[in-house]
Amino acid sequence: MSKVRAAITGVYGYVPDYILTNQELETMVDTSDEWIMSRTGIKERRILKGEGQGTSVMASAAVKGLLEKTGTNAEDIELIICATVTPDMPFPSTANLVSAKVGAVNAFSYDISAACSGFIYALTTGSQFIESGQYKKVIVIGADKMSSIIDYQDRTTCIIFGDGAGAVLLEPTTEEVGILDSIHKSDGNGVEFLKMKAGGSMYPASHETVDNRWHYARQDGATVFKFAVTNMADYAAKIMERNNLTPDDVAWLVPHQANKRIIDATAHRMGLSDDKVMMNISRYGNTTSGTIPLLLWDYESQLNKGDNLVLAAFGGGFTWGAIYTKWAY
Numbered sequence: 242m243s244k245v246r247a248a249i250t251g252v253y254g255y256v257p258d259y260i261l262t263n264q265e266l267e268t269m270v271d272t273s274d275e276w277i278m279s280r281t282g283i284k285e286r287r288i289l290k291g292e293g294q295g296t297s298v299m300a301s302a303a304v305k306g307l308l309e310k311t312g313t314n315a316e317d318i319e320l321i322i323c324a325t326v327t328p329d330m331p332f333p334s335t336a337n338l339v340s341a342k343v344g345a346v347n348a349f350s351y352d353i354s355a356a357c358s359g360f361i362y363a364l365t366t367g368s369q370f371i372e373s374g375q376y377k378k379v380i381v382i383g384a385d386k387m388s389s390i391i392d393y394q395d396r397t398t399c400i401i402f403g404d405g406a407g408a409v410l411l412e413p414t415t416e417e418v419g420i421l422d423s424i425h426k427s428d429g430n431g432v433e434f435l436k437m438k439a440g441g442s443m444y445p446a447s448h449e450t451v452d453n454r455w456h457y458a459r460q461d462g463a464t465v466f467k468f469a470v471t472n473m474a475d476y477a478a479k480i481m482e483r484n485n486l487t488p489d490d491v492a493w494l495v496p497h498q499a500n501k502r503i504i505d506a507t508a509h510r511m512g513l514s515d516d517k518v519m520m521n522i523s524r525y526g527n528t529t530s531g532t533i534p535l536l537l538w539d540y541e542s543q544l545n546k547g548d549n550l551v552l553a554a555f556g557g558g559f560t561w562g563a564i565y566t567k568w569a570y
């Protein structure tokens with residue numbers, strides 16, 4: 242009997258309407274469109290506005306679109322995994338809130354927290370439930386409202402991040418397509434360089450944490466950049482090697498969108514030309530868990546069944562890794 246694999250059988254994305262441009266950021270902090278474009282490749286990002294609007298709003302919109310597009314009944318979904326570092330609240334999980342909002346009454350659901358690697362961690366996790374034969378319809382979401390943890394007085398972070406969500410449907414296949422391999426790593430020593438200090442059990446919210454602006458994400462950009470370039474490129478190259486993929490075999494690199502220079506370095510290491518690299522960082526910035534499903538959504542019409550895709554990410558933790566998948570439709 243042929244092996245059961247998990248195939249992505251649909252993708253959908255959601256980004257909020259509000260566009261925060263480099264020009265608007267120039268009025269908020271000491272920066273320039275020229276600096277932001279040349280150092281990151283970002284032109285604009287989307288921001289979810291409105292009181293009481295959390296990550297689940299964007300995630301639910303992506304899932305509703307996905308169900309409609311794939312002709313799937315919400316009641317048939319068995320599992321929903323949401324990768325996010327900006328859950329609506331510490332608990333219940335954002336995935337729980339999404340299942341209620343979309344009517345996935347028969348699903349169990351939970352969140353995965355792995356910063357910018359969240360979506361690839363969740364995709365690997367979801368695909369195991371399909372490969373084991375336990376479930377036949379799993380939704381994996383990557384969603385973050387980064388604007389809720391960004392300090393718009395800190396020019397080193399506020400120019401990078403944006404809000405957005407994407408979701409994929411995973412179903413079993415016995416064809417030679419779907420998720421074929423994955424490698425993941427993490428190293429908690431990275432906490433020094435990229436974290437949101439307060440709001441957890443170590444420093445619950447207090448006057449002190451608010452006064453010190455500890456409820457915002459902080460990063461040592463140059464150090465994170467160095468680790469990101471090395472590890473994202475190494476792991477993307479590693480997954481090519483162990484699956485005997487040459488640059489010609491790879492149709493697309495689907496890289497986390499943190500910085501255009503990190504993406505270019507990864508593509509270079511893999512021997513790929515620019516036309517094989519998915520990129521939408523200029524329009525959305527870094528949406529953390531959202532970047533990879535949003536890329537698949539943007540590029541879906543250019544994908545063909547059998548295309549070899551390498552997904553790669555690096556983020557806070559540190560967390561990183563790569564997935565090899567053959568596009569299934």
Ligand code: UT7
Nearest residue numbers: 272273276280357396397400462463465466469499500556
């Ligand atoms: O997705 C999760 C993982 N995150 C990442 O992968 C992000 C990785 N890091 C980066 O993408 C880059 O490090 C940044 C885009 C955050 C920063 O770029 P950089 O080229 O590493 O700049 P830098 O931090 O070394 O700063 C260079 C200079 C500094 O000025 P001095 O000290 O040389 O006078 C900064 O103060 O650029 C200054 N600077 C800015 N100038 C104008 C920093 N931010 C800005 C800004 N506008 N927004």
